[in-house]
Amino acid sequence: MLRLFSRLNVGGPGVHVILLSAGLRDRGYETKLVVGQESPREGNLDELAKTHGLNPIRMGVLGREVRLLADVRALWGLYRMMQSYRPHIVHTHTAKAGALGRLAAWVARVPVIIHTYHGHALTGYFGGLKAAIFLRLEALLGRVTDVLVTVSEAVRQDLVALGVAPAQHIRVIPLGLDLERLAGTLPAGSLRRQAAFPAGAPLVGIVGRLVPIKDLPTFLRAALLVRQARPEVRFSVVGDGEDRETLEALARELGLGSAVFFHGWRSDMTEVFGDLDLVVNCSRNEGTPVALIEALAAGRPVVATAVGGTPDLLGGGEHGLLVPTADPQALAAAVLATLSGGELVEARRQRGRAHVLALHSVSRLLSDVDQLYREQLTRRLGQVPS
Numbered sequence: 001m002l003r004l005f006s007r008l009n010v011g012g013p014g015v016h017v018i019l020l021s022a023g024l025r026d027r028g029y030e031t032k033l034v035v036g037q038e039s040p041r042e043g044n045l046d047e048l049a050k051t052h053g054l055n056p057i058r059m060g061v062l063g064r065e066v067r068l069l070a071d072v073r074a075l076w077g078l079y080r081m082m083q084s085y086r087p088h089i090v091h092t093h094t095a096k097a098g099a100l101g102r103l104a105a106w107v108a109r110v111p112v113i114i115h116t117y118h119g120h121a122l123t124g125y126f127g128g129l130k131a132a133i134f135l136r137l138e139a140l141l142g143r144v145t146d147v148l149v150t151v152s153e154a155v156r157q158d159l160v161a162l163g164v165a166p167a168q169h170i171r172v173i174p175l176g177l178d179l180e181r182l183a184g185t186l187p188a189g190s191l192r193r194q195a196a197f198p199a200g201a202p203l204v205g206i207v208g209r210l211v212p213i214k215d216l217p218t219f220l221r222a223a224l225l226v227r228q229a230r231p232e233v234r235f236s237v238v239g240d241g242e243d244r245e246t247l248e249a250l251a252r253e254l255g256l257g258s259a260v261f262f263h264g265w266r267s268d269m270t271e272v273f274g275d276l277d278l279v280v281n282c283s284r285n286e287g288t289p290v291a292l293i294e295a296l297a298a299g300r301p302v303v304a305t306a307v308g309g310t311p312d313l314l315g316g317g318e319h320g321l322l323v324p325t326a327d328p329q330a331l332a333a334a335v336l337a338t339l340s341g342g343e344l345v346e347a348r349r350q351r352g353r354a355h356v357l358a359l360h361s362v363s364r365l366l367s368d369v370d371q372l373y374r375e376q377l378t379r380r381l382g383q384v385p386s
Helices: 012-025 046-051 068-085 095-107 128-143 153-162 190-195 216-229 244-253 269-275 290-297 328-339 343-359 362-381
Strands: 002-005 032-035 089-093 112-117 147-150 170-172 203-207 234-238 260-264 278-281 302-305 321-323
Touching (some): 002 095, 012 089, 032 068, 089 095, 089 362, 095 112, 147 362, 190 203, 190 260, 190 269, 216 234, 216 244, 269 290, 290 302, 290 343, 302 328, 321 328
Parallel strands (some): 089 112, 112 147, 147 170, 203 234, 203 278, 302 321
């Protein structure tokens, strides 16, 4: 099979693709993983891929931005690769790889074409004509795709409401991650030492890409409000991206000073989640946020905006507090309520950990995708090739 992914940048979709490619190899699937090139500020998951015995094929023109000539070259390159490799399945992930990969697979007459939405860029990213064009393109591509996969029921409902595909054409397969490493006793103190925060200061963190859709300005404005009520609280921003300098400037402008520290990318997530007292996600759009899954597995309380698959993950508020988007006051109030502790906070924490450990394991993910592949191969070919 051939798996296509726009870029192996740090984030949930990249981890998902690596775990799938490596795990399904042990179930009899020969996989070629083709990826584009991430930008320098995004970080990459090359080391994780290497750890899992993967050597992704780099196709530099398979990038994130729409560039007509480069995209035509990428389309032709993918078509030639499929003609040579003759995969039984092409499975694409993310928008650019999904568009070019599915079109090439359709022209190359690949038996089974599958695309996974790890969220979607059809709302919240673009406006006006551009959004309408992308929506129409996704609807057309849906017709040549055997199965569309989403990582949450909420994303599935979004796609149906947007007219991308009917509900029966979309399969929900939740993310699966290596969570056992986070489920035990975790080391504490790493973030505080790096930031020179007081050892006993409550530490609130946000983990992810520093890009507009993640809405870090709301996190920083909420931090200011939290500090007005509880001056001892400190804040960690773990991640990097195109907005970092702007966000650092905003933190200075708000007078947060040494109360906020930008750590950049960290690969030692056991130490990251081991040191945070509360994890926040304030995105304007999400699929299923990996940072929240990992935080819940680590037994950390969470506060997040009610977007995309996040309400599903948080059980409508049973596993963590949900707040509206772009509302610093609501976010600050939820953070303060959670930091105050008590039986309700502890109950949400325990339910959240139990939920993600049961639903988001790697073994469950591999079994679900293996079953999907076998169903589609049998439907299209009459049997599963040996």
